Amino acid sequence: xxxxxxxxxxxxxxxxxxxxxxxxxxxxxxxxxxxxxxxxxxxxxxxxxxxxxxxxxxxxxxxxxxxxxxxxxxxxxxxxxxxxxxxxxxxxxxxxxxxxxxxxxxxxxxx
Amino acid sequence: xxxxxxxxxxxxxxxxxxxxxxxxxxxxxxxxxxxxxxxxxxxxxxxxxxxxxxxxxxxxxxxxxxxxxxxxxxxxxxxxxxxxxxxxxxxxxxxxxxxxxxxxxxxxxxx
Numbered sequence: 001x002x003x004x005x006x007x008x009x010x011x012x013x014x015x016x017x018x019x020x021x022x023x024x025x026x027x028x029x030x031x032x033x034x035x036x037x038x039x040x041x042x043x044x045x046x047x048x049x050x051x052x053x054x055x056x057x058x059x060x061x062x063x064x065x066x067x068x069x070x071x072x073x074x075x076x077x078x079x080x081x082x083x084x085x086x087x088x089x090x091x092x093x094x095x096x097x098x099x100x101x102x103x104x105x106x107x108x109x110x111x
Numbered sequence: 112x113x114x115x116x117x118x119x120x121x122x123x124x125x126x127x128x129x130x131x132x133x134x135x136x137x138x139x140x141x142x143x144x145x146x147x148x149x150x151x152x153x154x155x156x157x158x159x160x161x162x163x164x165x166x167x168x169x170x171x172x173x174x175x176x177x178x179x180x181x182x183x184x185x186x187x188x189x190x191x192x193x194x195x196x197x198x199x200x201x202x203x204x205x206x207x208x209x210x211x212x213x214x215x216x217x218x219x220x221x222x
Binding site: 004006031033035040041042043044045048050056058059090092097098099100101102103104105107 | 142144146151152153154155156159199201203207208209210211212213214215
């Protein structure tokens with residue numbers, strides 16, 4: 001079945017470590033996105049990519065980095081510079097800007 | 112930046128009743144979307160309404176858009192326990208790739 005796969009579902013990070021969240025899609029979508037969701041809140045855009053080898057910052061890009069080397073993959077690295085990384089991270093993709101199709105998220109916690 | 116804001120924040124109804132959620136936004140938009148999120152899961156796209164449309168239906172869902180008041184409403188008719196979820200409105204900015212989400216309405220449908 002076509003869809004978006006995020007892994008792992010749960011991730012724990014020690015302070016000072018970088019950690020990478022995986023997002024893979026087999027929908028043949030050009031655009032991919034990363035969002036952060038805090039408890040009881042809506043989603044905030046971290047980075048998005050309209051096409052391979054190109055990406056743009058969203059509203060809260062500080063402390064995060066991304067790459068888009070393949071159409072199917074858009075990994076997100078949470079760096080040690082992100083002071084409050086504990087959150088639910090959602091990846092999405094779209095064939096046109098809208099609508100967006102979401103994965104089931106990765107919950108990141110700090111040990 | 113938060114553009115869409117939902118009202119109420121939480122709603123509890125009996126199965127079979129209708130549920131109405133409202134969304135307000137601040138600037139001009141090209142389209143407005145509604146998404147559903149079950150607990151601990153990703154978002155599922157429900158419906159998209161364009162700025163030149165006033166009403167749209169999809170099954171038991173009815174969405175209205177009033178661009179003069181910068182507001183939208185989502186009506187779920189004949190609610191079911193399976194409709195229990197959080198509902199988010201999302202609006203686009205100039206780039207169309209940047210969705211701005213509200214903080215959501217948590218709907219509980221009691222059997």
